[in-house]
């Protein structure tokens with residue numbers, strides 16, 4: 001299978017994901033004061049309503065960042081598999097992953113049969 005085009009696609013994807021993550025972190029950095037105010041020392045001063053809203057916002061931001069981080073890990077792992085020569089093979093059965101599936105999802109780790117429900 002042609003790994004050079006997969007490699008360049010994965011590199012593009014990695015760059016985009018990192019840029020998105022960086023932008024999110026820069027934006028989150030503007031809220032530093034909010035982070036301080038939820039610290040243990042001042043927490044008793046807070047109105048429960050404000051605190052709840054801030055926590056909700058923070059949790060939502062974190063889950064998006066977590067998602068981006070796990071995507072980055074997936075893409076990095078795929079690039080490692082290209083280096084190791086195991087790219088395009090299912091991690092469960094070592095069978096070849098459908099090239100159509102790899103085109104749609106270059107960091108796919110499993111064949112159609114063994115893909116996890118969360119992967120797609």
Ligand SMILES: [Zn+2]
Pocket residue numbers: 090091092093094095110111112113114
């Ligand atoms: Zn498989």
